[in-house]
Amino acid sequence: MAHCERASKPLLQCLRTTYTRSLPAVQARGFQSSAAVAEAQAEQTQPFHKNPDPSLVSSPRLERRLMRQGTNPIGSRRRRAALQSSANLPFEQLPYQCFQEARKVLLEDRTEKLKEIESMRQKIARVEAQTVEEAGGEQVQKSRVRAMQLHLERLKIHADINDPLVKRKFEDGLGDMSKPIYRFLADRKWREYRRKILVQRITQMNVVPDVLPHCDPIVETKLYFNKRQVQPGDYVEARVSTEAPKLDIQMFERGEKLVTIAVVDPDVPNVEADSFDFKMHYLAVNVPISAVNTKVDLAQLAADSQVVLPWLPPVAQKGSPYHRLSVFIMEQKDSQPLDFAAVKAKETDRDNTLLRTLQARYHLKAIGAHLFRSQWDETTLEVMKEIGYSGADFELRRKRVEPLPYKRRNPSSFR
């Protein structure tokens, strides 16, 4: 770098920055022109520090203000700071030859994939239009269509998976879950870590053989008490869990599903039988979920068409081992609604309803799970009194185990 260039670099940078700030409509938002226009008008009226842009803000104070307003800043702070001073040219105008050549390859691949998708769609239509005799049997036709549809889905993902903008959008959390590529990416990300944690928790804490014989989670489930997320297996205070939690059930498949949501506690102590009982803390049927419609507030579900057993706050008697409150999302067969009145009439008993029984009775299939735990804490007593819990004045103590009688050794048998 020549001396004059080095000397003028800060000045140039400064100039560029002011240029970017002053003309955000043209430069700062090269990707989404329509969004940028609306924003530019808002920004022109107000200075940046009054109305910070979530994709450009880099000072912690402004970030905090944004977060208080409810919008999270996009991407990393480093990237946002870099974007402030960059010309933010769209990819087509970047002056790197190798990069442009690589883009050409990717674009070619994408057009090829789009052609394949079109042809595959036509093929599927052709096979479906065939009569059973022409296709060679109903079963053959069905399996062919099924295989072709699977291939079509795969093609849709392959068409977009190399697009850097798709990747960026997904990483910024702006992905549109109605599109297969974002669903695919979200599923992959979930399976990489969060799902493993969940499966580990429900198997190590023995929820899976205790409550249900088997569960293969295919939907991501998040649980919130008072807007605070609960990790699978966390302890939740009794006061916090008096209100029904909110669920965020993210499906990674197309379409809508009707699910049954059950919260079961398999650790209710039964002193007479010297064992543990089950308790159904919540049961709701016919809850619609889809890839875009993920939020389920257990307290807000319709009492006359969905909630069979309303939320019962979990409390753990003093001295009792921790209670595992397991949340299960169960898919209803063929996404057909259950007869709510019949279910409501039948399932009235919280204590003697096993989830295994329900699963067999209504042909349910567990597709999602979550877990939190409760134990005796300072707030439990108040909650017990509020809900009229009968065993509030008692605590559990370890039963003394009678030692084995002393076995007299016969000295004559010793050497």
Add this chain to the structure above:
Amino acid sequence: MLQPRLLAPMRALERAIAPSLRSVQNAYRPQSILPRSLTASLSVPKTTPSIPRTLLPFSQVRFASHASQGTANRHSRDPAGKRLGAKRTGGEYVVPGCIIFRQRGSKWFPGDNCAMGRDHTIYATQAGYVRYYLDPERHPERRYIGVVFEKEGRLPHPRNAPSRRRLNMVTTPRAEPVTHQSDLVASIDENGTQVGSVEAVNAESGPQLRPGYMYREANWVIGRAAEKAGITAKSYDRNNRWLAWRKRQARAERAAQMKSLKGKKKAPKKAK
């Protein structure tokens, strides 16, 4: 002990040379009787055993490493037995903590209602009947020791069956935790010295005889002396960097002082 590798070729060599040697020895024998009585350094007898002397040292040396390999009656030196093995057979009744199996390494693994101790000892965590079993679904090769509650119970349970557990607890009226602060006090009467706890109300009344034969107030009362006297310290403000600097400076000064003292102490020692 001997070195067979070296010996085998040597023996073959010896065998090949032996007939000629013998003949040589026989030939010289009449002559050799006479000089042997005179001196051993004669030339004639030296030549005759020249070949065997080169061969023999290999077969007769015993190195130190060989001696350390052991003696003939090794079993006489065996250590005492460690009394390992099964302490409870299958079907025997055990209570929590009862040792079922002692072992070196994990020859057996803890199954249902059992646990493994620090030295791989298997012990029961529940009262019941001991079972020795295999669980190929859990692990194809491991052998397990478990405890079942019923006398006729079988292990392993099916993998998807709910776990069988016992509560092992009884209900008692809930004990309220003591809220007020109490303190240890010693009292002397005809029965001797007794150390007991005193409620906060009494403890505050003044100095009492405390363990260690001291009439004094409780530790926590002493700790609150400043509070009683109304002495307040300014609360530390993280953003007050001037205060932080002064504190840091004071600490550094004190550290320097201690260091200098340390050096002074050492100096007379060296002088001695």
